[in-house]
Amino acid sequence: MKSILALTVNGRRREDLVPDNMLLIDYLREVAGLTGTKQGCDGGECGACTVLVDDRPRLACSTLAHQAAGKRVETVEGLSRSGRMSALQQAFHEKLGTQCGFCTPGMIMAAEALLRKNPDPDRDEIRAALAGNLCRCTGYVKIVESVEAAKGVAP
Amino acid sequence: MNLLPDFRTLRPATAAEAAAALAGAGARPLAGGTDLLPNLRRGLGEPAVLVDLSALPDFTAVAVLADGGLLIGAGATLEDLAAHPTVRNDFPVLAQAALGVAGPTHRAAATLGGNLCQDTRCIFYNQSEWWREGNGWCLKLKGDKCHVVAKSDRCYATYHGDVAPALMVLDAAIDIAGPAATRTVPVAELFAEKGDRHLTLEPGEFVAAIRVPPPSGWRSGYEKARIRDAVDFPLAGIAVALRRDGDILAGLRVAVTGTNSAPLTVAVPDLVGRPWDRESAARLADAVRKTSLVLKTTVMGAKYRRRVAQGLATRLAATLWAAG
Numbered sequence: 139m140k141s142i143l144a145l146t147v148n149g150r151r152r153e154d155l156v157p158d159n160m161l162l163i164d165y166l167r168e169v170a171g172l173t174g175t176k177q178g179c180d181g182g183e184c185g186a187c188t189v190l191v192d193d194r195p196r197l198a199c200s201t202l203a204h205q206a207a208g209k210r211v212e213t214v215e216g217l218s219r220s221g222r223m224s225a226l227q228q229a230f231h232e233k234l235g236t237q238c239g240f241c242t243p244g245m246i247m248a249a250e251a252l253l254r255k256n257p258d259p260d261r262d263e264i265r266a267a268l269a270g271n272l273c274r275c276t277g278y279v280k281i282v283e284s285v286e287a288a289k290g291v292a293p
Numbered sequence: 294m295n296l297l298p299d300f301r302t303l304r305p306a307t308a309a310e311a312a313a314a315l316a317g318a319g320a321r322p323l324a325g326g327t328d329l330l331p332n333l334r335r336g337l338g339e340p341a342v343l344v345d346l347s348a349l350p351d352f353t354a355v356a357v358l359a360d361g362g363l364l365i366g367a368g369a370t371l372e373d374l375a376a377h378p379t380v381r382n383d384f385p386v387l388a389q390a391a392l393g394v395a396g397p398t399h400r401a402a403a404t405l406g407g408n409l410c411q412d413t414r415c416i417f418y419n420q421s422e423w424w425r426e427g428n429g430w431c432l433k434l435k436g437d438k439c440h441v442v443a444k445s446d447r448c449y450a451t452y453h454g455d456v457a458p459a460l461m462v463l464d465a466a467i468d469i470a471g472p473a474a475t476r477t478v479p480v481a482e483l484f485a486e487k488g489d490r491h492l493t494l495e496p497g498e499f500v501a502a503i504r505v506p507p508p509s510g511w512r513s514g515y516e517k518a519r520i521r522d523a524v525d526f527p528l529a530g531i532a533v534a535l536r537r538d539g540d541i542l543a544g545l546r547v548a549v550t551g552t553n554s555a556p557l558t559v560a561v562p563d564l565v566g567r568p569w570d571r572e573s574a575a576r577l578a579d580a581v582r583k584t585s586l587v588l589k590t591t592v593m594g595a596k597y598r599r600r601v602a603q604g605l606a607t608r609l610a611a612t613l614w615a616a617g
Contacts, residue, residue: 139301158343159297161330180294182331183524188398194372195398200330202323204302205345248398269523270396 145206147172148216156203162196163187165203166213174214174243178272185271188244188251189213195251214243217250225291226250226284235284237275245271249285258289294334295422304345308470308501314344316472316497322346324368325402327395328411336422337412337434346406346499353404355380361507367406367500371456372397374405384505386513386532390459393517396524406500409457409467409480413450413488413554414526415441415590433489441588448488450554451590457484457556458532458548459515465505471498484555491554510536511544512613517551518601520593527551528593529602531581535613540568545610547577552585552602559584559606569614577610578603 143156147170154169166172166189175198178186182200189198190212217224223231226246236242245268252259252267259267264285273281302323305311314320319341323329332338346352352368357379365374374380375392394400394408417431417440430436432448439445460480467483469476471494483500485493494500513534517527529551536544547559559580564573581603587595 139299158302159300161297181334182327182399185396185398194401196402197327197398200327201402202302202326202330202343202345204304205323205326205347207304251401267397270398 141204143204143207145208146210148212158202158204160203161199162189162201162203162206162211163198166198166211169203172213172215176240176243178240178244183272184241184244185248185268186241186244188247188271190247190251193251193254195248212247212250214246217246224250226253226288229288229291230281230284233280233284233287235277235281237273237277237280241271241273241275245273245281249288252285253289259285261286295336297330297333298339300340300343302343302345304348306348306350308349308475311344311346311349311499312470312472312497314342315499317342320344322410322499324404324407325370325399326407327399327403328407332412332419335420336425337418349501351502358507361509363503363505365405365503365505367409367502368404371400371403371405371408375400383508384459384463384513386459386462386515386534387456387505390455390515390530390532393515393527393530394455399524405456405503408454409460409483409500409503410492410494411452411454413448413452413491415448415450415488416592417441417590418450441590448554449586449588449590450488450491451551451588452484452491452553452555453526453530453551454556455515455517455527455530455550458530458550459513460503460505461548461556461558462513462532462534462546463505463508463511464546465503467500468502468504469494469498470501471495475501477504481556481558486553486555486557488554511546512536512616514609514613516605516609518598518605526591528591528598529585529587529605531602531605531609533606533609533613535610537569537614541566542569542573542614545577547581547606547610549581549585549602549606552587552598557584569611574607574611578607581606 176186178184187198321340323343356364371391381388432439511534517530519525534546550556
């Protein structure tokens with residue numbers, strides 16, 4: 139069974155005919171063509187698929203596309219402006235917060251959610267906000283440093 | 294991971310519509326989806342209809358009542374609950390339990406009602422479909438034998454919800470909406486000690502709201518043991534509410550999770566009317582041991598979980614006794 143899904147993705151309104159049982163991650167990657175959001179464990183354990191729904195972090199692999207109806211969904215593609223990386227993305231680049239890069243979109247979206255709620259988090263708050271995001275390269279020190287470097291910088 | 298089964302989703306606007314939809318064959322309620330959807334991806338259930346409760350009126354509100362109690366919509370997220378100033382100040386056990394669930398991204402979506410109603414878990418159940426098929430299925434789903442207790446005629450899958458024991462020591466009640474009138478029951482009565490049918494909800498019924506009475510002098514806390522400090526379910530979780538009157542213990546309530554097929558109130562022996570001391574701790578540990586039935590349902594051995602449940606209970610009670 140399919141029905142119309144109307145929502146905002148990265149600032150643009152969309153309407154698509156979407157199956158009731160389609161996951162948000164499949165909608166974003168397959169229908170909207172936004173492959174920045176990564177499918178990691180695919181079971182709600184690793185955080186690689188983290189996107190923002192109405193400014194809150196959300197696991198796209200454990201959310202139905204229709205649960206985002208009428209809401210604002212943001213993926214890592216939505217952070218850059220006119221082809222320029224956001225301050226947070228720039229910080230991950232400069233502070234080597236990215237190794238293989240697979241967890242990076244989820245890390246950045248979880249960190250973005252934190253910085254919107256708390257623009258000046260301390261190290262423990264950053265670690266707590268990223269507690270559900272796994273990095274198999276284990277580059278956690280650099281990831282936390284990247285978020286610290288981005289705080290207070292205009293997005 | 295499997296594809297999701299080919300279900301329809303409904304989003305009723307009233308509790309009556311939700312109850313009617315949930316009374317239909319193969320219907321399951323959906324709130325945050327953090328427990329249900331990954332389970333469905335593993336082939337644990339094949340619902341025909343998911344009833345998304347998120348559009349129900351007042352479903353997400355956390356209201357502080359005039360008497361100091363709480364009326365919490367079942368759709369309130371664990372993140373909202375853990376951050377709510379009144380919950381943190383007056384009902385710390387509830388804030389600590391909510392904050393202890395999974396990771397921050399789960400808590401932003403997961404709801405109080407969904408947390409209470411989460412499925413029971415077992416190392417022979419929370420596996421992929423091909424793994425379970427290769428193992429000959431199990432009593433909880435599709436099979437006729439229990440791999441935890443051979444020759445058992447009941448399922449011993451374990452309830453690992455963190456918030457239920459917190460609500461139990463707060464003496465909270467649940468508003469259960471359904472096709473007939475809404476009924477209000479103590480939190481413990483939502484559960485039955487059966488791994489494959491651990492909720493007492495009738496067809497069409499769903500958890501609508503939670504009522505927490507005023508704190509009136511009770512101190513409270515929640516502690517859980519887990520393998521990692523984030524994301525993991527409790528190997529054992531203990532909620533304690535304690536009332537101290539000078540040098541006298543005036544009240545003690547303890548509930549345990551992660552040990553049995555339901556969260557259970559520990560039948561605390563008569564420890565009130567005198568100070569908390571080492572003998573009280575030993576008697577409480579013994580009561581926790583008698584209440585819990587820990588079996589090999591997690592990757593961690595049962596002996597450790599048995600002992601850690603007792604240790605958490607006595608440490609938490611002593612901490613609350615000593616505080617202030």
